[in-house]
Amino acid sequence: MIFALETSCDETAAALVTHDGEIRANVVASQADLHAQFGGVVPEIASRRHLELVLPVVRQALSDAGATLDDVDLVAVTRGPGLIGALLVGVSAAKALAWTRRLPLAPVDHLDGHVASLYLEPDSLEPPFLCLLASGGHTMLLDVRARGSFGVAGRTVDDAVGEAFDKGARLLGLGYPGGAELDRLARDGDPEAFSFPVAKLPGLDFSFSGVKTSLLYAVKKLQPGELERRRADLAASYQRALVRALVERTDAAAQLLGVERVGVVGGVAANSELRASLPWARAAPLSLCTDNAAMIASAARYVEPLPYPRYLGLDAYASAA
């Protein structure tokens, strides 16, 4: 079995996955849980938090799978991109685990991980396909020709769409991050009530910075009482604009690349309107949309692992090249 760790951003996650892509355990300690645990105090955005949580999630994953480290033959870890300190907690823990058991270690890119969430059973997808990766930190259209590699067909030039959702939610008074709440509020609103044009860039790139600013101006023009009454309409119209931009570009890319299958991954793949607007696409299961370690284990199957002990000098990387 493959044991994987993921600590690139807010989530501390561990998973056990078989080489056939069956999930035996998938544990995520999220910032939201911690927030509740500490009585609503905003937790630190610091690697210290990953450090506190990494061993508990390792133990929980082994316990959920009813396994011991004897059942593990490969350790995998997210190497980047992400916050350096956060990544190093996962990388150090994974090195220690692999080294004590004399196991090989597979360093995994976080974006490869998201794509590989589509390779997990029982519903795995075979390339070639176009993958829409939409999250808080990334928005990309990936041309996937084989497992373990992809070409970038389009990407955001400014804000990620998940960020546009979260900041839109904040403008509507839903708190931050509020993408999921915006999705819920949008169900009670009229998606055609307001017009929020999304910039159309040449090629297959996205831009979500301007639409956020349009929402800001729409909110500013309303009186406070009126804003309260129109909040659902604003949420529905804003969500419609974001989803439409994603869907139009995804369709255009699929045509241009001549691929029939489309996959959708990343936190925004959990958005109900996006899922409904791409009924022919394969969206990752909800539990695998946000950051998790099962997808890292899945991606590790298509990475050349570093044999013991060559990984001891392995470093994390902050930014995508």
Added chain:
Amino acid sequence: MQIESASPEETEAVAGRLARVLLPGDVVTVSGELGAGKTTFVRGACRALGVTQPVTSPTFTVGHRYDGVSHLDLYRFAGVSAAEWGDLEPYFEGTIAFVEWPEAGEDALPAPRVRVRLLHVDEAHRMIELETAEPELLETMA
């Protein structure tokens, strides 16, 4: 110094002029409301400093590091504790660092050499305010 910008391209150009007079180790804070153009400003600075990759918002990821330039965003921070500073410090080592939403880190971050404030004038226009203790620095901006 105040400069009015009529477009994202003009905002990028002003940032480029500032970036070319900065040195490694300098910290520039970039404040302003949502949609004021902070990431646009930092993109212009990065371009002038030779960054060719996409320069996107680091709100979610907290920090992006390019060759000689760091781009940070403290939007998600309530304050900056010692542990959080430990995570941010590497981004300031040997780089010109641009910090969006710096308010949460005012007590913890190195003193900025330049403070940039971006203000909404109307939907197209922004006022760019550059503040520094060294007025001669801004005079050298081409």
